[in-house]
Amino acid sequence: MSVFINTKTRLIVQGITGRDGSFHAEQMKAYGTKVVGGVTPGKGGTKVAGIPVFNTVEEAVAKTRANASVIYVPPSFAIDAIYEAVNAGIKTIVCITEGIPANDMMKVYPYVKEHGARLVGPNCPGLISPGECKVGIMPGTIVKKGNVGVVSRSGTLTYEAIWALTMEGMGQTTCIGIGGDQVIGTNFIDCLEAFQADRSTKAIVMIGEIGGSDEEEAAAYIKKNVTKPVVAFIAGQTAPPGKRMGHAGAIISGGTGTAAEKIAALNKVGIPVAFSPTEIPQLMKELLKKSKKPKAAVKKTTTRKKPAAKKTVRKKTTAKKKTTVKKIGNKARTLKKAARKKKTTTRRK
Amino acid sequence: MKIHEYQAKEVFAGAGIPVPGGEVATTPTEAFEIAQRFNTPVMVKSQVHVGGRGKAGGIKYAENAEAAKVLAQKILGMDIKGLEVKKVLVTVAEDIISESYVGIILDRATKKPVIMVSPAGGVDIEEVAAKTPEKIHKLYVDPVLGLKPFQARNLAYKLYRDIGQVRKAADIIMKLYGVFWSTDASLVEINPLITNTAGEVLALDAKINIDDNGLYRQPVIEAMRDLDAEDPYEVEAREGDLSFVKLDGNIGCIVNGAGLAMATMDLVKRYGGEPANFLDIGGSSNPQKVVTAMNIILSDPKVRAILINIFGGITRCDDVANGIVAAFKQLNPTVPVVVRLTGTNEKEAYRILKSVNLPSADTLDDVVKKAIELAGVE
Numbered sequence: 001m002s003v004f005i006n007t008k009t010r011l012i013v014q015g016i017t018g019r020d021g022s023f024h025a026e027q028m029k030a031y032g033t034k035v036v037g038g039v040t041p042g043k044g045g046t047k048v049a050g051i052p053v054f055n056t057v058e059e060a061v062a063k064t065r066a067n068a069s070v071i072y073v074p075p076s077f078a079i080d081a082i083y084e085a086v087n088a089g090i091k092t093i094v095c096i097t098e099g100i101p102a103n104d105m106m107k108v109y110p111y112v113k114e115h116g117a118r119l120v121g122p123n124c125p126g127l128i129s130p131g132e133c134k135v136g137i138m139p140g141t142i143v144k145k146g147n148v149g150v151v152s153r154s155g156t157l158t159y160e161a162i163w164a165l166t167m168e169g170m171g172q173t174t175c176i177g178i179g180g181d182q183v184i185g186t187n188f189i190d191c192l193e194a195f196q197a198d199r200s201t202k203a204i205v206m207i208g209e210i211g212g213s214d215e216e217e218a219a220a221y222i223k224k225n226v227t228k229p230v231v232a233f234i235a236g237q238t239a240p241p242g243k244r245m246g247h248a249g250a251i252i253s254g255g256t257g258t259a260a261e262k263i264a265a266l267n268k269v270g271i272p273v274a275f276s277p278t279e280i281p282q283l284m285k286e287l288l289k290k291s292k293k294p295k296a297a298v299k300k301t302t303t304r305k306k307p308a309a310k311k312t313v314r315k316k317t318t319a320k321k322k323t324t325v326k327k328i329g330n331k332a333r334t335l336k337k338a339a340r341k342k343k344t345t346t347r348r349k
Numbered sequence: 350m351k352i353h354e355y356q357a358k359e360v361f362a363g364a365g366i367p368v369p370g371g372e373v374a375t376t377p378t379e380a381f382e383i384a385q386r387f388n389t390p391v392m393v394k395s396q397v398h399v400g401g402r403g404k405a406g407g408i409k410y411a412e413n414a415e416a417a418k419v420l421a422q423k424i425l426g427m428d429i430k431g432l433e434v435k436k437v438l439v440t441v442a443e444d445i446i447s448e449s450y451v452g453i454i455l456d457r458a459t460k461k462p463v464i465m466v467s468p469a470g471g472v473d474i475e476e477v478a479a480k481t482p483e484k485i486h487k488l489y490v491d492p493v494l495g496l497k498p499f500q501a502r503n504l505a506y507k508l509y510r511d512i513g514q515v516r517k518a519a520d521i522i523m524k525l526y527g528v529f530w531s532t533d534a535s536l537v538e539i540n541p542l543i544t545n546t547a548g549e550v551l552a553l554d555a556k557i558n559i560d561d562n563g564l565y566r567q568p569v570i571e572a573m574r575d576l577d578a579e580d581p582y583e584v585e586a587r588e589g590d591l592s593f594v595k596l597d598g599n600i601g602c603i604v605n606g607a608g609l610a611m612a613t614m615d616l617v618k619r620y621g622g623e624p625a626n627f628l629d630i631g632g633s634s635n636p637q638k639v640v641t642a643m644n645i646i647l648s649d650p651k652v653r654a655i656l657i658n659i660f661g662g663i664t665r666c667d668d669v670a671n672g673i674v675a676a677f678k679q680l681n682p683t684v685p686v687v688v689r690l691t692g693t694n695e696k697e698a699y700r701i702l703k704s705v706n707l708p709s710a711d712t713l714d715d716v717v718k719k720a721i722e723l724a725g726v727e
Contacts (some may be wrong), residue, residue: 009500055633075562075565076565076566079530081636095688099562099565100562101533101560101562101563101566102533102535102560102562102563103455103492103530103533103560103563105460106455106460106462106492107492107493109460110491110493111493136660136665137632137662139661139662139693141692142692146459150618152608153608154606154607154608155606155607155608155609155632155662156604156605156606156609156660156662156664157606157608157609157611157612158608159660159662159692160609160660160713163660163691180608181458181562182455182457182535183452183455183457205473207608209607209608209611210611212457212458214456214457215458217412217458226371233612233614235608235609235611235615236611236615237615238510238596238614238615238618238624239594239611239614239616239627240594243594243627244561244592244594245507245591245592245594245607245610245611245627246606246607246608246610246611246627246629247607247608248560248561249457249560250607250611254475259615260475274614275611275616275619276616276619276713276714277713278712278713310721322440
């Protein structure tokens with residue numbers, strides 16, 4: 001079992017004749033994904049790695065019964081590619097493209113929602129359900145079939161975490177890269193909901209980073225709705241405020257969106273936060289051991305203990321940030337961003 | 350990307366938002382001439398990419414052209430939060446009756462632009478939000494429908510009683526919303542929006558931050574980029590297609606992927622070092638990127654060791670290894686360099702690296718510890 005993509009996924013590749021598109025189409029096919037077609041306007045009738053290419057998504061869907069699409073086209077065309085996929089009735093769309101303007105994403109998002117489609121990304125590595133299906137660019141060599149669901153805003157950092165899990169024999173149901181942009185189609189909560197509902201997923205790893213408040217919202221959601229054990233990691237504790245750290249969404253604005261704030265929010269609802277991706281499997285094991293005891297305990301242990309060695313450090317950040325969280329509050333957070341260090345004085349004549 | 354106040358005012362003026370007259374000077378004499386032309390009292394405003402200019406003494410009132418010259422002399426060359434002032438805006442001083450706030454930002458949670466207005470402008474809006482949140486009014490705009498005039502009016506009523514001023518403010522809000530979209534802004538802000546003794550409504554200050562992802566279709570804005578106002582190494586990194594942020598520490602970091610780069614920095618700190626930078630060489634495998642990255646990091650005299658952490662997926666470790674070898678040949682680094690390459694073509698990579706004989710590590714944690722050890726940090 002898995003979420004969002006599986007053996008029934010019939011995938012088309014938008015931008016299949018491009019450098020990235022053709023390379024990854026072949027990689028996905030080699031992994032076992034049913035890559036049924038590709039789309040590049042003007043290249044219809046040709047083939048890439050044995051995969052038929054069509055001029056339009058509509059035609060590709062009609063001829064191949066595709067139900068999913070992955071997008072590798074440049075940022076200036078990517079939005080149009082999303083509209084085209086939604087319009088052709090595709091319900092699972094994964095956009096790998098990095099560099100799409102946030103304004104464009106704000107406009108396309110309601111269109112995707114209205115049509116009941118799911119968009120993963122943009123600026124993401126895609127998804128992989130080990131042994132079943134791979135959509136995107138995650139290396140198939142690092143995953144292993146199992147029962148941990150992984151969701152992350154990052155790329156290589158996710159690989160690092162997945163690899164650590166795999167090395168410890170903890171396989172995965174599905175690994176999802178939701179993307180590092182400000183406006184993304186699928187967020188942590190969407191994935192947590194899916195993992196909670198998926199019977200084969202027994203535990204969840206959530207990898208966040210600075211910027212925005214998705215992790216805080218996810219923490220609140222987990223407290224209410226998720227009974228499966230969750231281990232988290234948050235990148236960017238040493239990131240300076242006001243600087244974009246690679247990802248468009250990874251920026252501390254007006255003092256909010258800090259790693260410490262997110263770690264505090266997660267710890268508060270009993271989610272242990274690893275200090276290194278390599279510590280994730282260890283924390284997961286401890287958590288699973290505990291959850292094997294009375295079942296209700298899983299839900300209620302809001303003060304799950306962390307390993308003693310790390311205790312002091314975490315405590316410090318938690319304590320320090322708690323006040324900030326209270327002070328700022330959700331509403332003010334947006335404002336703070338807007339008001340970033342602006343001040344002008346004026347005098348009368 | 351950030352642009353200066355005077356540039357943001359040019360954009361505003363182009364969109365029909367009224368702003369006080371003003372011109373930019375780079376010398377005291379220029380400031381004198383501008384003030385003389387206006388023949389009114391002026392404000393001399395430092396143009397740097399930081400907030401709190403007023404508090405830092407970077408914004409001053411000048412009664413006449415002579416005073417403007419003296420102030421420009423003082424402000425030009427001034428250091429404001431580590432940035433040298435190279436330009437001042439000389440602008441007509443207004444008789445202020447009231448000061449409001451108008452700002453638009455992208456709200457990540459709702460995926461919509463949010464317009465915020467407050468009658469309590471001119472001051473630190475964060476403070477207003479924290480102490481008197483009831484003084485801030487917000488409107489989340491449907492990005493597909495856009496802002497409707499009645500919505501803009503409703504916001505303007507929160508600022509003014511006089512219907513003439515409400516209409517003027519509503520018009521400014523509509524135009525500001527237009528600027529937000531047409532410039533691919535992530536933030537547009539007028540603080541303060543003033544009324545003067547003549548009854549006019551004017552944008553006394555202007556701020557526009559641009560979403561970097563939108564820059565490819567914003568040639569006018571891109572041309573406003575002030576390379577003088579940016580860290581030269583960040584400029585070099587951008588030209589080399591690298592994401593780079595300068596920090597204060599002693600351990601240089603070269604990593605692929607932004608998330609992993611941040612996680613690596615965090616571990617440097619945890620194990621007792623201080624990261625000297627954030628640097629993501631990106632997904633592609635161009636060896637030249639490694640050379641550029643090394644060059645930038647090596648030019649920081651504080652750096653005592655460099656760690657290279659690559660998790661190969663699309664990035665091929667052998668390409669990175671070739672880059673490292675090339676960098677050693679060209680730059681001959683004197684600080685220790687420790688590498689960890691894992692994933693795609695890892696074995697090939699270590700074979701290539703034999704010629705430079707570098708210390709290596711197997712895991713993320715180990716490469717960090719080793720770098721700190723080699724840097725000799727206690």
